[in-house]
Structure formats: structure tokens, C-alpha cells
Amino acid sequence: xxxxxxxxxxxxxxxxxxxxxxxxxxxxxxxxxxxxxxxxxxxxxxxxxxxxxxxxxxxxxxxxxxxxxxxxxxxxxxxxxxxxxxxxxxxxxxxxxxxxxxxxxxxxxxxxxxxxxxxxxxxxxxxxxxxxxxxxxxxxxxxxxx
Numbered sequence: 001x002x003x004x005x006x007x008x009x010x011x012x013x014x015x016x017x018x019x020x021x022x023x024x025x026x027x028x029x030x031x032x033x034x035x036x037x038x039x040x041x042x043x044x045x046x047x048x049x050x051x052x053x054x055x056x057x058x059x060x061x062x063x064x065x066x067x068x069x070x071x072x073x074x075x076x077x078x079x080x081x082x083x084x085x086x087x088x089x090x091x092x093x094x095x096x097x098x099x100x101x102x103x104x105x106x107x108x109x110x111x112x113x114x115x116x117x118x119x120x121x122x123x124x125x126x127x128x129x130x131x132x133x134x135x136x137x138x139x140x141x142x143x144x145x146x
Contacts, residue, residue, distance in 0.1 A: 022062065034129065
């Protein structure tokens with residue numbers, strides 16, 4: 001089995017309203033099937049805040065009213081790409097608390113990473129359903145996750 005080592009840096013938005021959080025369902029990669037914060041990789045020459053705005057619009061149809069840096073967090077996961085290749089991923093996330101303008105979340109897939117965005121009642125979420133960044137953010141904000 002071959003192991004590919006990769007570091008990925010991205011910007012992600014934490015959007016909470018009325019005890020619900022906006023999350024996307026991951027369509028691929030190491031978090032496939034998990035609920036994740038909307039966001040993604042920083043493109044060449046892009047500022048992290050520009051990434052945040054672009055990714056939230058692309059993945060969730062969210063227009064940002066304001067944002068503030070919450071934390072920078074990193075996780076390491078190993079996941080199976082195919083029968084002969086796994087990836088050892090060092091994933092660094094720049095996490096922002098986001099206030100949005102009123103918008104309807106994009107519920108359809110973006111054709112890339114997201115199977116669609118939706119509001120989830122925080123008290124109904126379980127750790128095993130969440131990506132590491134989504135889980136970490138909620139716990140750091142003081143929410144109890146099952």
C-alpha cells in the first residue's frame with residue numbers, strides 16, 4: 001500500500017442561527033458522507049478571507065455580512081483513496097464565525113465537494129456524523145455533542 005502525504009490549508013465558516021448550524025454534506029475525500037463546515041482550499045495568491053467568501057457562496061449560497069477569526073485548528077487523518085493508495089492528510093483550517101445576509105442555503109450538490117447545504121439543529125448532531133472541524137468548533141463554542 002502506497003501512502004501519499006499531503007498538507008491542505010483552507011478557510012471555513014461557522015454559521016449558527018437559532019441553535020442551528022449551516023453544514024454541507026461531503027461528497028468526496030477523507031470526510032466523505034460527513035457533515036462539514038462550508039469552506040475549502042485557499043487558491044494560489046488568494047487571501048484566506050477571500051477564500052471564505054468564495055467558498056461559502058459556491059457551496060452554500062451564503063453571502064457574508066461580517067466575519068471574525070475564531071481559531072486556526074489542524075487535524076491529521078489517514079484515508080483510503082483506492083485499493084492501492086491511502087492519503088496521510090495534515091488538514092489546517094482557518095475557522096471564522098460568520099454572520100450572513102438572509103439567503104436560502106444551496107441544497108443541491110456543487111459537483112465537487114458538497115452534496116448540498118442545510119441547517120442542522122445542534123442538539124441533534126452526533127460526533128460520528130461530523131467532520132473534525134465541525135465537531136471541534138461546536139465543542140469550543142460550548143455545545144454538547146452526543
